[in-house]
Amino acid sequence: MAVTYATHEEQEAAEAHAPYIKVWVVLLVLTVLEYFYAKLMAGNMTALVLGLLILAGIKAALVALYFMHVKFEGRWVYAIMVPAGILAAILVLALMPDIGTAPENPDVEETVWSAPNAPLGRDEPGVRV
Amino acid sequence: MAHETATALAPDAPASPRSAKPLQGHSPVTPGKVAMWFFLATEVMFFTGLIGTYIVLRAGSPPTAYSNLFPPASAKAERPGLVGLRIEQPGDVEAVARLIRPLYEAHGAYYEGHDLEHLIEQGHAITPGLEPEKTEALAAQLRSLGATVEEESLHTYAWPLPYDTHTNPLSIDLTAVNTFILICSSVTMVLALAAIQRGDASRMRLWLLATIVIGSVFLGVQVYEYRELMFGHVYPPGISADGHFRPSSSLFASCFFTMTGFHGAHVAGGIISLLILFLTALKPGRYTQAHHSPIELVGLYWHFVDLVWIILFTVVYLI
Numbered sequence: 001m002a003v004t005y006a007t008h009e010e011q012e013a014a015e016a017h018a019p020y021i022k023v024w025v026v027l028l029v030l031t032v033l034e035y036f037y038a039k040l041m042a043g044n045m046t047a048l049v050l051g052l053l054i055l056a057g058i059k060a061a062l063v064a065l066y067f068m069h070v071k072f073e074g075r076w077v078y079a080i081m082v083p084a085g086i087l088a089a090i091l092v093l094a095l096m097p098d099i100g101t102a103p104e105n106p107d108v109e110e111t112v113w114s115a116p117n118a119p120l121g122r123d124e125p126g127v128r129v
Numbered sequence: 130m131a132h133e134t135a136t137a138l139a140p141d142a143p144a145s146p147r148s149a150k151p152l153q154g155h156s157p158v159t160p161g162k163v164a165m166w167f168f169l170a171t172e173v174m175f176f177t178g179l180i181g182t183y184i185v186l187r188a189g190s191p192p193t194a195y196s197n198l199f200p201p202a203s204a205k206a207e208r209p210g211l212v213g214l215r216i217e218q219p220g221d222v223e224a225v226a227r228l229i230r231p232l233y234e235a236h237g238a239y240y241e242g243h244d245l246e247h248l249i250e251q252g253h254a255i256t257p258g259l260e261p262e263k264t265e266a267l268a269a270q271l272r273s274l275g276a277t278v279e280e281e282s283l284h285t286y287a288w289p290l291p292y293d294t295h296t297n298p299l300s301i302d303l304t305a306v307n308t309f310i311l312i313c314s315s316v317t318m319v320l321a322l323a324a325i326q327r328g329d330a331s332r333m334r335l336w337l338l339a340t341i342v343i344g345s346v347f348l349g350v351q352v353y354e355y356r357e358l359m360f361g362h363v364y365p366p367g368i369s370a371d372g373h374f375r376p377s378s379s380l381f382a383s384c385f386f387t388m389t390g391f392h393g394a395h396v397a398g399g400i401i402s403l404l405i406l407f408l409t410a411l412k413p414g415r416y417t418q419a420h421h422s423p424i425e426l427v428g429l430y431w432h433f434v435d436l437v438w439i440i441l442f443t444v445v446y447l448i
Contacts, residue, residue, distance in 0.1 A: 020316055020320060020323065021316070023316075024312065024313070024316040031312065035305045042290070042292055049448055055443070056442075056443035056444075060436050060439050060440060063432055064432075067316075067318070067428075067435070068429055068432045068433065068436075073158075074158065080163075080167060080169075081169070081173060083170075084171070084174050085177065087174060088174040088177030089177065091177075092177065092178065092181025092182065092185060093181075096185050100186075101188070
């Protein structure tokens with residue numbers, strides 16, 4: 001992905017003439033696409049999540065590659081960012097068993113579902129039935 | 130300084146026999162740039178922590194945590210078969226509010242002042258879920274007050290869905306425009322850097338100013354959004370028990386304000402940095418084709434903030 005340059009000047013010249021406006025237009029088109037895709041796929045969670053994450057990933061990659069000049073930098077940028085991303089992902093995944101996949105509270109099932117006609121708490125004042 | 134450092138680090142001087150070899154690989158890297166990328170790595174961990182925790186909390190949210198008829202996290206939403214009433218035409222607003230206010234309060238929804246009247250007038254009022262026979266009796270009373278009502282059965286969700294006005298108050302339209310605005314500011318920033326890399330200082334100043342203005346517009350829209358969510362609009366009980374979307378309203382609300390708030394603080398920090406950059410750039414010769422490292426470094430930060438927003442907009446608003 002990273003392009004190599006022999007000198008700092010060469011790299012700067014490449015950065016100065018990168019196709020920023022083209023990238024900007026692509027980003028705008030992708031944002032509009034995201035907006036309508038989210039509207040169309042509102043009922044289909046799998047397609048929604050998959051499609052939107054792909055679109056967001058492309059947008060984020062374009063910003064990183066062209067605006068943050070990752071395309072023009074050496075691989076050292078990846079050497080810094082990839083371990084950081086992996087460590088952060090491990091932290092998040094470590095939380096998943098405790099919170100993300102916690103078993104449902106059995107007490108709730110017992111108290112509510114076993115007594116479907118029980119009052120909903122206080123009487124509903126103001127409603128004459 | 131950056132250029133000088135880069136030149137100093139460049140292995141093109143015949144310092145050792147190794148330097149006689151033709152240069153392979155990329156150009157030298159300035160210490161400032163390395164430091165900025167290390168800082169951005171910590172920011173990656175910070176925002177991954179925030180977004181990842183949001184995903185984990187969402188995954189672990191009980192399937193009945195949000196509903197169209199009860200405030201968030203109400204245990205009453207776990208009981209199936211309940212029916213609420215959507216008040217489409219209010220009729221006698223005051224009388225309707227007097228009738229349904231105690232019902233709301235009995236189900237943990239407390240509207241202050243005239244908030245409930247506003248909710249009824251806007252046509253967003255929906256009564257808490259009752260057994261069908263009680264709902265029929267209530268509907269008859271509401272109709273006798275001139276209201277038009279429509280029955281609405283209980284729907285529950287683990288997390289508020291986008292575009293669902295009963296559980297989700299976020300305006301995707303407004304935020305899509307704001308995302309567009311922030312992307313534009315990223316372009317003006319990179320054009321400022323490109324201008325000074327070509328030696329055009331006056332154009333660089335213009336682009337910097339444009340970035341500051343556009344970034345401030347983004348922040349202004351976010352402040353407006355916060356104001357509307359927290360104080361302006363009155364929402365049905367499925368969004369908040371007190372009619373306003375505030376950090377204490379629900380887990381979704383606290384996640385939303387934490388993530389977008391921290392991002393907003395980053396944008397504010399970026400605008401301050403850009404402002405300092407712009408003011409120093411007013412001095413002729415301060416930044417040149419050979420010396421413009423601060424512009425590149427602040428630009429890196431600004432683009433990173435834009436990149437984070439692209440992810441946040443997708444994860445928090447659209448999914």
